Amino acid sequence: MADGGELVKATERLLEGRHGRLGASALRAALVDLYEFWLGRGASAAGVDTAEPGVALVAVGGLGRRELVPFSDLDLLLVHNGNSGVGEIADALWYPLWDAKIGLDHSVRTPGEALKVASEDLRTAMGLLDARHLAGDAELTGRLVSAARDQWRRTARKQIPDMTASVRQRWARSGEIAQSAEPDLKHGRGGLRDFAVLEALAAAQLTARPGEELLEAKGLLLDVRTELRREIRRERDVLSAPEAELVAAELGFGDRFTLARKLSGAGRTIAYALDVALRSTVEPPKTRFGRRPSRTPLAENVVLHGNEVALARDAVPAKDPALLLRVAAASARTGKPIALGTLKALAESAPELRAPWPAEALNALVELLGAGEGLVDAVESLDRTGLWSRLFPEWGAVRDLPPRSPVHQWTVDRHLVRTCVEAAKLTTTVSRPDLLLIGALLHDIGKGRDADHSELGAKISAQVATRLGLAPADAAKVSAMVRHHLLLPHTATRRDISEPATVARVVKTLDSDLVLIELLHALTQADSLATGPGVWTDWKARLLAELVSGCEEVLHGKGFTAPEPMDAEQRELIAAAVASGNGEIRITSHGKVVTVLLAVPARAELLAPAAGVLALNSLEVHSAVLRGHDGGRAGVFTASPKFGSLPDPTLLREQFARAVAGTLPLTQRLAAKERDYGSPAAPTVAPKIVWFDDETTGPDTVVLELRAADRIGLLFRVAGALRRCNAEVRWAKASTLGGAVVDSFAVTPRSGRIEPGWRREVEQAVLAAAS
Numbered sequence: 001m002a003d004g005g006e007l008v009k010a011t012e013r014l015l016e017g018r019h020g021r022l023g024a025s026a027l028r029a030a031l032v033d034l035y036e037f038w039l040g041r042g043a044s045a046a047g048v049d050t051a052e053p054g055v056a057l058v059a060v061g062g063l064g065r066r067e068l069v070p071f072s073d074l075d076l077l078l079v080h081n082g083n084s085g086v087g088e089i090a091d092a093l094w095y096p097l098w099d100a101k102i103g104l105d106h107s108v109r110t111p112g113e114a115l116k117v118a119s120e121d122l123r124t125a126m127g128l129l130d131a132r133h134l135a136g137d138a139e140l141t142g143r144l145v146s147a148a149r150d151q152w153r154r155t156a157r158k159q160i161p162d163m164t165a166s167v168r169q170r171w172a173r174s175g176e177i178a179q180s181a182e183p184d185l186k187h188g189r190g191g192l193r194d195f196a197v198l199e200a201l202a203a204a205q206l207t208a209r210p211g212e213e214l215l216e217a218k219g220l221l222l223d224v225r226t227e228l229r230r231e232i233r234r235e236r237d238v239l240s241a242p243e244a245e246l247v248a249a250e251l252g253f254g255d256r257f258t259l260a261r262k263l264s265g266a267g268r269t270i271a272y273a274l275d276v277a278l279r280s281t282v283e284p285p286k287t288r289f290g291r292r293p294s295r296t297p298l299a300e301n302v303v304l305h306g307n308e309v310a311l312a313r314d315a316v317p318a319k320d321p322a323l324l325l326r327v328a329a330a331s332a333r334t335g336k337p338i339a340l341g342t343l344k345a346l347a348e349s350a351p352e353l354r355a356p357w358p359a360e361a362l363n364a365l366v367e368l369l370g371a372g373e374g375l376v377d378a379v380e381s382l383d384r385t386g387l388w389s390r391l392f393p394e395w396g397a398v399r400d401l402p403p404r405s406p407v408h409q410w411t412v413d414r415h416l417v418r419t420c421v422e423a424a425k426l427t428t429t430v431s432r433p434d435l436l437l438i439g440a441l442l443h444d445i446g447k448g449r450d451a452d453h454s455e456l457g458a459k460i461s462a463q464v465a466t467r468l469g470l471a472p473a474d475a476a477k478v479s480a481m482v483r484h485h486l487l488l489p490h491t492a493t494r495r496d497i498s499e500p501a502t503v504a505r506v507v508k509t510l511d512s513d514l515v516l517i518e519l520l521h522a523l524t525q526a527d528s529l530a531t532g533p534g535v536w537t538d539w540k541a542r543l544l545a546e547l548v549s550g551c552e553e554v555l556h557g558k559g560f561t562a563p564e565p566m567d568a569e570q571r572e573l574i575a576a577a578v579a580s581g582n583g584e585i586r587i588t589s590h591g592k593v594v595t596v597l598l599a600v601p602a603r604a605e606l607l608a609p610a611a612g613v614l615a616l617n618s619l620e621v622h623s624a625v626l627r628g629h630d631g632g633r634a635g636v637f638t639a640s641p642k643f644g645s646l647p648d649p650t651l652l653r654e655q656f657a658r659a660v661a662g663t664l665p666l667t668q669r670l671a672a673k674e675r676d677y678g679s680p681a682a683p684t685v686a687p688k689i690v691w692f693d694d695e696t697t698g699p700d701t702v703v704l705e706l707r708a709a710d711r712i713g714l715l716f717r718v719a720g721a722l723r724r725c726n727a728e729v730r731w732a733k734a735s736t737l738g739g740a741v742v743d744s745f746a747v748t749p750r751s752g753r754i755e756p757g758w759r760r761e762v763e764q765a766v767l768a769a770a771s
Helices: 004-016 024-046 086-099 111-120 122-130 138-155 157-174 192-203 212-232 241-251 256-280 323-334 340-349 359-369 374-384 387-391 393-397 412-424 433-442 453-468 472-483 487-494 500-509 514-529 538-555 568-580 607-616 649-661 666-677 714-724 756-770
Strands: 055-060 074-080 104-109 132-136 295-299 302-305 308-311 584-590 593-601 619-629 632-641 688-692 702-709 727-737 740-749
Touching: 004 024, 004 086, 024 055, 024 086, 024 132, 024 212, 055 086, 055 122, 055 138, 074 086, 074 111, 074 138, 086 104, 104 111, 111 122, 111 138, 122 138, 122 157, 122 192, 132 138, 138 157, 138 192, 157 192, 157 256, 192 212, 192 256, 212 241, 212 256, 241 256, 256 340, 256 374, 295 323, 302 323, 308 323, 308 340, 323 340, 323 359, 323 374, 323 387, 340 387, 359 374, 359 412, 359 433, 359 727, 374 387, 374 412, 387 393, 412 433, 412 514, 433 453, 433 472, 433 514, 433 740, 453 472, 472 514, 487 500, 487 514, 487 538, 500 538, 514 538, 568 584, 568 593, 568 619, 568 632, 584 649, 593 607, 593 649, 607 619, 607 632, 607 649, 607 666, 607 714, 666 714, 688 756, 702 756, 714 727, 714 740, 714 756
Parallel strands: 074 104
Antiparallel strands: 055 074, 055 132, 295 302, 302 308, 584 593, 593 632, 619 632, 619 727, 688 702, 702 740, 727 740
16 A cells, blocks of 8 residues: 655745745646556555456546645546446545545545536536546546547537626635735635636637636646645645745745736736637527627617627718727627727728817716726726826836735736725716816826825826816816825814814815815725725715815815806897797707707796607717797707717608607607617615705705716606706706716795795706605
């Protein structure tokens, strides 16, 4: 009987390097040779070589792949052809290993039994793909390996759903290697288990075999795992900071931060390859009659094709600079991946966005950043294909950059994206959600260089904001957000915020800009939540709220601006509407942006008909201003088609006239449109209402500001809710900022005075319309 204690001692000598320290790959090879020698000798002593009928000792797992790392369990299979003495042979093999406390995963089966288990158990089926003969009847092993591979090729496609579910469950448990401070090298997303899935798909001839980039990524993970276990002398796959320093030194990376960046890149390479591979092996769903999947419009030249976001058939990426961002925004919003062919087409022919970006590109970017959790995968797809760096060349400095502080859970680039995800939940707490999202994306962009990251980041973000096409004042505000993104949390947690001088210093530092203060308040919360567990606490939230409240008291305001007064053209159109008693409309267009000027007599409804007709024609309202004048009212709407071309102006005029007259069933037609074209949305941000008193002329008029996620016909529904509550809209100002809206309405009761009950009724009705 072989002595397991000898195997343990020999292994220890290899790990100690008594005859010279072996490199990681050489150590694995030496361990494979050592275990094969011991198992071969043990198999001979147990009678494997001479057994009749034949018996074979087969290695699977790391030993089967010749990738044995220190302190790995042995995965062994004893195969036989109905040999009645196989139990005694197995005991003679297993007991020395158990006595030496060597981890062992073992089984004893006939080829038929092994294949039956493999047909019922995905892990066993994949494990047999690594099977390798060690001792005994080589022909028996060969028949099993060949049959197992044939069976896998026949059945693998049917097991893709179970495989995908298992992979995603493992990711949920173990996190991901890329952009993680403490990666799980084996089970994490982008780890060695994922590479095994890639190899299994290739063995089934469903995908190509992993290429050089993937093999290099796997080699790095194996080397790190090998050195980690050699250093700590036990089984472990999660690389923490102290061990990372030792491993980095052994592998020649200098420090753990360099190693972490390399690991993150390797993990992303494997994770993205597996994501693409799993999607490519799923047959697209067919209709009831076996037709190809439908193509549902999501945005201009963007469709949902089956379960993937793809280009419309007539899309021409080379002539559409904003198409890339619309594709990404649609993917993030719906949670559906971008088709690989679409990514390739965009990478090959999408033009560079010239500064300043066109308004539609900026709008699509804000919609993308505000999409919620779907943003993470959308950005990853663009980054893996080189498209994200086209949009933001500055991203290279923070890509895969590991955090210096242990409280940070993510690499810097992932932290920036996660901050946007958290900021998207706070867009209704600020008056400029677009600036909040852009500031969230850029707040740490100055890291990775030998300079104060806030100051350097402020300079970089000012350049980026200008390139994006933001107005100079807005670009300055984004730059200020980045420069001062630590001001509020540091002041709230490190200073006495009850001291008036403390509050005055914050107000002075921020140039008495209340909008900037509210943006920084929301950014601080998003930044903290995206940093890691326990960073955002009730205590921190309370201190921050007290500090911001103190700043607001000093400034005595809430940052509200009313619309500009009417111009001569608007007054002229109102006069015509009053004279005719009908609605009047003028339409002008610049490219695909249309400006619609509408006027009605004072007794007629304006907001609901106008908003409904524009929504019915798939015109996305970017801004709207409504004012009353001399017996009538006028509205100026700036809009562009969500997809397709501009509608016929004659049709708009006809529909507007019918809507004002009450003969166009807008509610029913908009409901049908939303059913047909409303795509699955990102997690909805709860709408919020802010009241502004003393912001209008007269004691019986107040301003209601709605902050909500945009949707088809939202402005129409809100206008209807106000009408049903007997709230007269004196003027309105609507803004669509990416996927969010900030709409202000100066309202007054049609009868009576402003009472708390009326205000509650209006608020509940508007919130219901926006939900």
